[in-house]
Amino acid sequence: MDKKLFISSSPHIADQESVTKIMYSVTASLVPAGIAAVYFFGLHALWVMLISVASAIIGEALAQKMMKRPITISDGSALLTGLLLAYNVSADVPLWMPAVGSFFAIIVGKQVFGGLGYNPMNPALLGRAFLLASWPTHMTVFSGAVPRGGTVSGIDIMTGATPLNVLKQSKEILSHASEYPIAQVTQAHDAIGKLYDSFGHLFMGQVGGCLGETSVLALLLGAAFLMYKRYIGWKIPFSYIGTVALLSWVFGGTEGLFSGNIIFHLFSGGLILGAFFMATDMVTSPVTFKGRIYFGIGCGIITVVIRLIGGYPEGVSYSILLMNLLTPVLDRWTKPKVFGGNKKS
Amino acid sequence: MGLFSARSFSGGVHPSDSKSLTNKKPIEKLPLPSQVIVPLQQHIGAPSKPIVEKGTQVRVGDPLSESAGFVSVPVHATISGTVSKIEKRPHPLGLNSLSVVIDGDGEESWNPDIGYQEDYLELDVKEMLNRIQSAGLAGMGGATFPTHVKLSPPPDKPIDTLILNGVECEPYLTSDHRLMLEEPKKILLGMQIIFKILNAKVGAIGIENNKPDAIEMFRRVISELKLPFKVFPLHVKYPQGAEKQLIKAVADRTVPAGKLPMDVGTVVQNVGTAAAVYDAVAYKRPLIERVVTVTGDGINEPKNVLVRIGTLYSDVFEYCGGLGDDVGKIIMGGPMMGLAQSSVDVPVIKGTSGLLVLNEKESRRRQETTCISCARCIDVCPMGLMPKMLGAFVKHNRFDDAEAYHVLDCIECGSCSYVCPAHINLVHLIRFGKSEVIKKRKKAS
Numbered sequence: 001m002d003k004k005l006f007i008s009s010s011p012h013i014a015d016q017e018s019v020t021k022i023m024y025s026v027t028a029s030l031v032p033a034g035i036a037a038v039y040f041f042g043l044h045a046l047w048v049m050l051i052s053v054a055s056a057i058i059g060e061a062l063a064q065k066m067m068k069r070p071i072t073i074s075d076g077s078a079l080l081t082g083l084l085l086a087y088n089v090s091a092d093v094p095l096w097m098p099a100v101g102s103f104f105a106i107i108v109g110k111q112v113f114g115g116l117g118y119n120p121m122n123p124a125l126l127g128r129a130f131l132l133a134s135w136p137t138h139m140t141v142f143s144g145a146v147p148r149g150g151t152v153s154g155i156d157i158m159t160g161a162t163p164l165n166v167l168k169q170s171k172e173i174l175s176h177a178s179e180y181p182i183a184q185v186t187q188a189h190d191a192i193g194k195l196y197d198s199f200g201h202l203f204m205g206q207v208g209g210c211l212g213e214t215s216v217l218a219l220l221l222g223a224a225f226l227m228y229k230r231y232i233g234w235k236i237p238f239s240y241i242g243t244v245a246l247l248s249w250v251f252g253g254t255e256g257l258f259s260g261n262i263i264f265h266l267f268s269g270g271l272i273l274g275a276f277f278m279a280t281d282m283v284t285s286p287v288t289f290k291g292r293i294y295f296g297i298g299c300g301i302i303t304v305v306i307r308l309i310g311g312y313p314e315g316v317s318y319s320i321l322l323m324n325l326l327t328p329v330l331d332r333w334t335k336p337k338v339f340g341g342n343k344k345s
Numbered sequence: 346m347g348l349f350s351a352r353s354f355s356g357g358v359h360p361s362d363s364k365s366l367t368n369k370k371p372i373e374k375l376p377l378p379s380q381v382i383v384p385l386q387q388h389i390g391a392p393s394k395p396i397v398e399k400g401t402q403v404r405v406g407d408p409l410s411e412s413a414g415f416v417s418v419p420v421h422a423t424i425s426g427t428v429s430k431i432e433k434r435p436h437p438l439g440l441n442s443l444s445v446v447i448d449g450d451g452e453e454s455w456n457p458d459i460g461y462q463e464d465y466l467e468l469d470v471k472e473m474l475n476r477i478q479s480a481g482l483a484g485m486g487g488a489t490f491p492t493h494v495k496l497s498p499p500p501d502k503p504i505d506t507l508i509l510n511g512v513e514c515e516p517y518l519t520s521d522h523r524l525m526l527e528e529p530k531k532i533l534l535g536m537q538i539i540f541k542i543l544n545a546k547v548g549a550i551g552i553e554n555n556k557p558d559a560i561e562m563f564r565r566v567i568s569e570l571k572l573p574f575k576v577f578p579l580h581v582k583y584p585q586g587a588e589k590q591l592i593k594a595v596a597d598r599t600v601p602a603g604k605l606p607m608d609v610g611t612v613v614q615n616v617g618t619a620a621a622v623y624d625a626v627a628y629k630r631p632l633i634e635r636v637v638t639v640t641g642d643g644i645n646e647p648k649n650v651l652v653r654i655g656t657l658y659s660d661v662f663e664y665c666g667g668l669g670d671d672v673g674k675i676i677m678g679g680p681m682m683g684l685a686q687s688s689v690d691v692p693v694i695k696g697t698s699g700l701l702v703l704n705e706k707e708s709r710r711r712q713e714t715t716c717i718s719c720a721r722c723i724d725v726c727p728m729g730l731m732p733k734m735l736g737a738f739v740k741h742n743r744f745d746d747a748e749a750y751h752v753l754d755c756i757e758c759g760s761c762s763y764v765c766p767a768h769i770n771l772v773h774l775i776r777f778g779k780s781e782v783i784k785k786r787k788k789a790s
Contacts, residue, residue, distance in 0.1 A: 003672055005675055006673050006708040007685040008770070009776065010682050012701075013681065014764075014765070018768070019767050117718065282719045287718050335750075336723065338751045338754055340589070
C-alpha cells in the first residue's frame, strides 16, 4: 500500500474529555443559580452577569494579543471566570464594577501568570477581593438589592442586610444589650429568631446577598450535575462544609458552646457557592487525596474564624484565596503512596 | 480498598472494550505465505545467532539460530523451503533488524524430531527447561521475556504461587479469549507443567468478568482433568492484566517498587505461553505460530487468525478482506500500549497479540492545551504516581526530580494519557524521562 501511516507514542485511544468541555459544563451548572438571581433581584442582575462575562472575554483577548500569545477565549475559561465574578457582587452594583472586576481578575489574576493553568489564586475571587478593597461601600451595602418578597430578617434598609451581617450585628447588640435602646435590642432578638427560622428562604434564595450566594437549591442542583460528571469531587466540598458545620456548631451559637445553628451557617453567605464552585477550581486546588481534604479543612477553619471573630461577616473568599497559596505546599506534603512502597526505585 | 481488594486494584480506566468485532469468531488458520521473514530478535535479551546460511534447506521447526547466552532464545523456520537471505529487514519495534528470509516450497515438511511423548510429566525439571528454551519460547502476552528464564528463579526466591494471565484487558484484542475457549486443555496441561517446574503450591487463573464463557470453560476442564487450580473472575478494568496489578488482585500481594514478582513468591504467565509450553515439553514443538486478532475499523473482515511467525502484515490483511479505504494507523498490539507500525512489510513475531487498524479520524493527534491540574491522571494511575508532575519535570529537563517522583516505576499502561483533558501525551514524556534517568544511572555506575 502507498498510503502514509500515522505514527505516535501509545496510547492510541483516549476518552472524549477536553478542557473546553469541562469549562462549559461548569458554566452550565451555574445557570440555575443565575436564573434564581434574576428571579429574585430582577433584570439588573442579568446585565451584571452579561457585562462581567463580556469584560472577562474581551480582557483575555486583549491581554493575549498584547502578550503575543495565541488567543484562547473559546476554551470557556474566561466566560466561567466572568460569570463567577458576577456571582460575587450584589445585584445593585453600578455596571462598571463587574467590568473592572473582570478585567482585573483575568489580566492580573490569570494572564500575568501565563494564562490558564498557571494562576496561583482563583481569578474570580481575586477580582472580588480587589473590588472589595477598592470600593467597599458598593460591595457591602445591599440596600438596592432587596430580594423579591423581602429579606429574611425583616431588616431591609441596613448596611449590608445579608443574613450573616444581620446576625453579626444583632449578636453584637445582644452581647452589649445595656448599651442599646430597648427597641433595637428587641429588633435584634427578633431578627435572630427569624434568621434561625428561615431555612426555606435561605434554601430557595429569598435572601439578601450577592447574586450567586442566595439560592442554595439552584447551586446544589448545579453541583449535583458536576459531581455526576466527575468534574468536581466530594473531598473538597465535604471537608470544607463539614469543618464549617462542626466549628459553627461548637462556637457559633448565642447561648454558649455547642449551640450554633448549623443549617443557618451552611446555607447563608457564599459557603455553598464557594465550597462547590470556587474551592474546587482545579488549577488552584491540590491534586492529591489528602491534600484536598486538608485544603477543605483549612478553608473551613479560616471561614469560621473570619465569620465569628474577624471584622467581615463573610469569610469564604479570603479563606479560599489563602488556601490557594498553600496548594503547592500541600501537594508536596501529601504525595500519594507508590504501588510497592515509597522507597526510591 | 476493603471489599474488593482481592479482586481488583486501585486506579485504572474503563475504555470501551470494542471486542464484539471479533470475540465470537473462531480462530482461522491463515494459509501458508510464500515467504516468511524471521527476525533473530523477538525477545528481551541478546539476539540469537544464526546457524543457517543462504541456500540452507529448512523444514518447519528447524532451528535457524541458537541462543546467545542465558537470556536468549533461538528462532525457528516456520515454513519449509530455502533460506534466501539473511539481512536487515523492517521489525515491529521500529528499526531494521537482522532477519532470516525463507522462500517457501509450498510443502509442509516438518522436523521429524517433533512428536508426542506420553510420559512428558516424568521428565526432570532441567530437561523441561531445556526443551522450553530450545523451542524458543518467550512471553506471548507481548513482553516477550524468555520463558525458561522466568521459570528459573534463583534458589533464594522460592515460588509458591503460579498465576495464569487470561485477563486480556486491552480493548479490541480477543486472541487469548478465543484460545481459552478453543484450547483450554492445552493451556491447562501447560500450566500443569509450569506448576511442576516451579514446585508451586497454588495455581490460579485470572480472567476478567467480561469473558464468562471462558471462566465457565476453564472451571469445567479443570475439574475434568482433576487439576488443583482455581479460576478467579476479576472486575473489568484496564490494566488488570498488568503483572503487578494481577498479582494484587488474585493473590493480594504487592510487588515492591523496583522488584519482580518472584520477590513475592509469584510467577505470572500468559495463557498463550502456557499452551506453547505444553507443545514444547510434550511434543518438542518449537514456537512457530500464534493467534493474532486482526481488527479495527480499517480492516474489512476482522478475525482471529493463527499465523506463522514471520508472515508479513500484508499477507495477513489480504486474508482478512484487505485494508479499507480509510486507514490511519496500524498498531501491533492493543490500542493502549501497542506500537504504531510504519509499513505493512513487517512480520508477525512471537509477541504480536493483535493487529489493530484505526481509521484516520481515530488516529489524528488532538491539539494539546495547558495542564489544568484536574488530577485525573493521578486518580487513575495504577502505580500511585503523579503523571502530571512527571510530564512537567521531563518537559523542563528536570530528570533528577522525575527520578525522585518515581518515574522508573511507571508501567506505561497509558491510563494517564487516556484521561487527560488537555491531551498531553504523558506516556511519551515519561518514556523519555525514564530513558534519561537510566542513562544517567549507567553513567554514574
